[in-house]
Amino acid sequence: MNSDKPGILRAITGVLLLVASGPLMAADDRCSLTIEGDDQMQFDKDEMTAPADCAEVTVTMKHVGELPRSAMGHNWVLTLPADMQPVVSAGAKAGLDKGYLPPKSDKVIAATDLVGGGKTTTVTFKTDDLEAGKDYRFFCSFPGHSATMRGTFRLE
Numbered sequence: 001m002n003s004d005k006p007g008i009l010r011a012i013t014g015v016l017l018l019v020a021s022g023p024l025m026a027a028d029d030r031c032s033l034t035i036e037g038d039d040q041m042q043f044d045k046d047e048m049t050a051p052a053d054c055a056e057v058t059v060t061m062k063h064v065g066e067l068p069r070s071a072m073g074h075n076w077v078l079t080l081p082a083d084m085q086p087v088v089s090a091g092a093k094a095g096l097d098k099g100y101l102p103p104k105s106d107k108v109i110a111a112t113d114l115v116g117g118g119k120t121t122t123v124t125f126k127t128d129d130l131e132a133g134k135d136y137r138f139f140c141s142f143p144g145h146s147a148t149m150r151g152t153f154r155l156e
C-alpha cells in the first residue's frame with residue numbers, strides 16, 4: 001500500500017511543476033503585438049512599438065478578410081526603411097510559392113508566412129540587432145501591397 005505513495009507524490013509533483021512552468025514558458029505579453037490586414041489592402045495600424053527591454057518580440061498578424069492568399073495574401077515583414085523596396089522587388093521575383101519573399105535575405109529582419117483571408121500567422125524575433133528609438137519599416141510584401149500596407153516599427 002505504502003509502496004504506491006512515492007509514485008503518487010511523484011505524479012503530483014510532476015503536475016505541479018507543469019503548472020508552475022506554464023507562466024514562465026509563456027511569451028511576455030508586453031512584447032507581443034497584434035495587427036490585422038483586410039481585403040481592402042490595409043493594415044489596421046501604421047505604427048507599432050514594443051518596450052526596448054523585450055529580448056524577443058512576437059507579432060501576430062490576422063487576415064480578417066475573405067479573399068484567398070493568391071489574390072489578397074498578407075504577411076508582416078520587417079526591414080530597415082531603405083530595404084523595403086529591394087525586398088519587395090526580390091519578393092515579387094521569388095513568387096507566390098515563396099510567399100513573395102526572397103528565400104534568403106539578410107535584409108529581412110523578421111517575416112511571417114503569407115496568408116489568405118481568415119488566417120492568422122505569427123513570427124517571433126530577437127531584438128539583439130535592433131536599435132531602440134530607431135525607425136524600422138513593416139509592410140506586406142505581396143506585389144503592390146506595400147504601397148498602402150506599411151508602417152513604422154520601433155523599440156522604445
Ligand code: CO
Nearest residue numbers: 073074140145
Ligand atoms: Co498583402
